[in-house]
Amino acid sequence: MDLKGKVAIVTGGSLGIGCSIALDLAANGADVAINYRKHADEANAVVAQMEKMGRRGLAVQADVASFADAQRMVDTVREKFGRLDILVNNAGINRDGVVWKLTEAQWDEVLDTNLKGYFNYIRAAALVFKEQGSGKIVNITSINGLRGKFGQSNYSAAKAGIVGLTKAVARELGKFSVNVNAVAPGLIETDMMRDAPQDVKDKALAEIVLGRLGAPEEVAHVVTFLCSDLARHVTGEVIKVDGGQYI
Amino acid sequence: MRLKDKVALITGGAGGIGRAAALRFAKEGASIVVSDMDEAGTNETAKLVADGGGKAVAVAGSVVVRADAQRMVDAATSNFGRLDILINNAGINKDALAVRVKDGDVKMMSDDQWDAVMNVNLKGTFICSQIASVPMMAQKYGRIVNTSSIGALGNIGQANYSASKAGVIGLTKTLALEWAKFNISVNCVAPGATKTRMTAGIPDNVMQGLLDKIPFRRMAEPDEIASAHLFFVSDDAAYVTGQVLFVDGGISVGV
Numbered sequence: 001m002d003l004k005g006k007v008a009i010v011t012g013g014s015l016g017i018g019c020s021i022a023l024d025l026a027a028n029g030a031d032v033a034i035n036y037r038k039h040a041d042e043a044n045a046v047v048a049q050m051e052k053m054g055r056r057g058l059a060v061q062a063d064v065a066s067f068a069d070a071q072r073m074v075d076t077v078r079e080k081f082g083r084l085d086i087l088v089n090n091a092g093i094n095r096d097g098v099v100w101k102l103t104e105a106q107w108d109e110v111l112d113t114n115l116k117g118y119f120n121y122i123r124a125a126a127l128v129f130k131e132q133g134s135g136k137i138v139n140i141t142s143i144n145g146l147r148g149k150f151g152q153s154n155y156s157a158a159k160a161g162i163v164g165l166t167k168a169v170a171r172e173l174g175k176f177s178v179n180v181n182a183v184a185p186g187l188i189e190t191d192m193m194r195d196a197p198q199d200v201k202d203k204a205l206a207e208i209v210l211g212r213l214g215a216p217e218e219v220a221h222v223v224t225f226l227c228s229d230l231a232r233h234v235t236g237e238v239i240k241v242d243g244g245q246y247i
Numbered sequence: 248m249r250l251k252d253k254v255a256l257i258t259g260g261a262g263g264i265g266r267a268a269a270l271r272f273a274k275e276g277a278s279i280v281v282s283d284m285d286e287a288g289t290n291e292t293a294k295l296v297a298d299g300g301g302k303a304v305a306v307a308g309s310v311v312v313r314a315d316a317q318r319m320v321d322a323a324t325s326n327f328g329r330l331d332i333l334i335n336n337a338g339i340n341k342d343a344l345a346v347r348v349k350d351g352d353v354k355m356m357s358d359d360q361w362d363a364v365m366n367v368n369l370k371g372t373f374i375c376s377q378i379a380s381v382p383m384m385a386q387k388y389g390r391i392v393n394t395s396s397i398g399a400l401g402n403i404g405q406a407n408y409s410a411s412k413a414g415v416i417g418l419t420k421t422l423a424l425e426w427a428k429f430n431i432s433v434n435c436v437a438p439g440a441t442k443t444r445m446t447a448g449i450p451d452n453v454m455q456g457l458l459d460k461i462p463f464r465r466m467a468e469p470d471e472i473a474s475a476h477l478f479f480v481s482d483d484a485a486y487v488t489g490q491v492l493f494v495d496g497g498i499s500v501g502v
Contacts, residue, residue: 167500174462174497209427214486221483230474233439233467236500237493244427247420247489 001228004029007081008227009073011035011064011121012091014043016190017140020216021088021223022046022057028224030086031056033077037063056081064091064117074124083132086227087125089118090140092158099153107154114158115165122169126178135178136227139166140219141238143186143246159184163238170236179235181226186242189213209244248276249481254327256280256319258310258375259337261288263443264394266295267469268334268476273301275477278327282306282319283337302327310337310371316378324382331386332480333379335372335393335415339364340445345406361407368411369418376422380431389431390480393419397439397495400502412437416491423489432488434479439495441467463496 003025013022013034022032023046032050036043036059043059050057060076062069078084092114095106118139129135144152145159163182170180187193187204193213201213219241225231226239240246255272259265260281266288269279273296281296283289286307296303306322308315323330341360346353372393383389398405399412416435423433440446440457446466449457458464475494478484493499 170497170500171462175464177463209424210430210486210488211428218486221485222487225478225483230478232474233463233471233494233496234475234492235462235497239487239492240490241486243486244423244488247423 001028001224001230003086003224003227006030006085006227007077007083008032008086008088009034009077009084009121009125010088010090011117014039014046014059016192017185017188017216017219018090019046020220021090023049024217024220024224025086025088025227026050026053026055026057028228029055031081033058033060033073033081035060035062035064035073035091037061064120065112067120067123070120071124074121074128078128084125084128085134086136086138087121088138088140088223088227089121091117092140094152094155096151096155098151102154110154111158114155115161118162118165122165126169126173129173129178130176133177135173137169137178137180138223138226139182140223141166141182141184143184143240143242146184146238147246166238167236174235179226179231181231181234181236182238183219183222183226184238184240184242185214185219186240186245187213188216188219190216204245207245208242209247212243214241214243249477250332251276253277253331253480254280254323254329255332255334255480256282256323256330256375256379257334257336258282258319258371260292261285262292263445264438264441264469264472265334265336266292268336268473269296269303270299271470271473271477272332272480273299273303277332279303280306280319280323280326282308282310284309310335310375311366313374313378316375319375320378320382329386330379330382331388331390333375333389333391334476335375335391337371338368338394340405340408342404342408344404356406364407365411365414368408369414372415373418376433380426380429383431384426384429387430389426389429391422391431391433392476392479393433393435395419395435395437395491397437397493397499397502399437400499419491420489427488432479432484434484434488435491436472436475436479437491437493437495437499438472439467439493439498441469441472443469461496461498462500465496467494467496
């Protein structure tokens with residue numbers, strides 16, 4: 001899929017699924033900027049990998065929960081790379097707990113990063129996309145936003161919010177030929193997941209009809225599809241990449 | 248070449264979306280069996296594939312006749328040695344209000360109108376999937392893409408069509424669950440308004456009203472629907488099954 005000459009931002013691109021998305025967009029020709037909050041070394045390593053592919057890469061220290069940081073990052077990317085074509089909102093955290101024990105801080109932290117963080121970047125990129133009459137926005141949500149998960153009322157609410165955000169923005173930016181879609185992964189074997197307790201994995205495996213956990217690259221390929229010309233008439237959609245975990 | 252050495256059966260391939268998928272898949276390296284009731288159109292699609300340097304076999308027949316569906320699948324295995332991909336694309340519409348009352352006169356959608364549409368769109372998808380799944384199960388690999396429609400969400404004058412297309416979604420999900428263990432993915436593309444024979448007859452004033460409701464303000468080209476088919480049957484979608492993807496310029500958002 002040809003993304004040559006395109007410039008992308010991937011939030012949370014230093015680790016896990018975000019890292020795979022950044023590398024896959026780069027492998028398909030895009031120059032990619034990623035943000036990081038704390039993981040500078042990991043972010044710089046991703047940039048180095050992209051540069052080895054012959055692409056331009058950029059790591060920007062920015063907290064997605066900060067409205068000002070998002071605007072600054074979009075400005076920085078346009079200044080350094082001259083344009084912006086693709087925004088992939090991926091940065092997310094979890095602070096799990098059953099609802100009767102969940103603290104206000106746990107709620108706010110997850111909503112600020114996972115939902116408001118997406119708004120912050122869309123808000124900054126939308127003006128650019130609207131003006132140039134093109135652009136791709138892909139929001140990473142989760143099947144847990146579609147069905148709810150025990151111990152994740154905050155996370156599920158944020159991820160469900162992303163679906164509503166995606167659809168509303170798809171309507172608003174449609175007439176400017178901007179595609180806005182979401183990808184909902186199931187349980188994906190990231191570095192973080194590899195260390196998860198076996199019973200958590202077994203429980204998920206029992207649900208996944210394809211009988212195996214997904215790889216981060218398998219999510220990245222679907223994101224790249226949505227950013228490519230193949231999906232130019234697709235907007236407002238949510239694609240699950242879950243091996244049939246939630247049908 | 249994303250479909251090198253793959254063999255695809257595409258029903259409803261005499262024109263529109265089916266023909267676009269045949270040409271697209273062939274360009275990506277697949278060998279094609281194309282079928283349709285319209286024999287001349289089917290042959291023409293096969294010829295167009297061959298003209299482009301691809302391999303194609305045409306099989307005229309009906310997706311609701313088991314013997315015909317078997318011939319389509321056999322054409323793949325006998326000519327090309329296997330069957331990897333099935334695109335259930337054959338579909339018809341016979342529009343009418345379910346019940347129309349005018350000046351005390353009551354007119355109902357006929358059983359024939361109901362049965363014909365349910366047969367081709369839903370039962371035809373079921374039959375072709377069943378028969379195609381046999382070689383797919385044996386080789387532990389298959390990619391099936393069914394065709395629903397934004398009509399599945401309800402559309403005035405299309406009780407039969409929208410019921411059949413909603414049925415295709417349920418069928419897709421059940422087959423995805425049943426056949427995952429054979430490494431057969433079953434997904435569904437739901438096109439919006441697309442420039443095909445089916446939409447060619449829509450009056451201008453109705454069309455303008457429709458375009459006004461599409462966030463992208465235009466109809467899809469058949470090739471843009473075939474792009475979604477290509478995605479589902481490519482390795483990029485290896486972990487995707489039981490999914491419904493609307494390719495509709497956003498018209499279904501919020502419906």
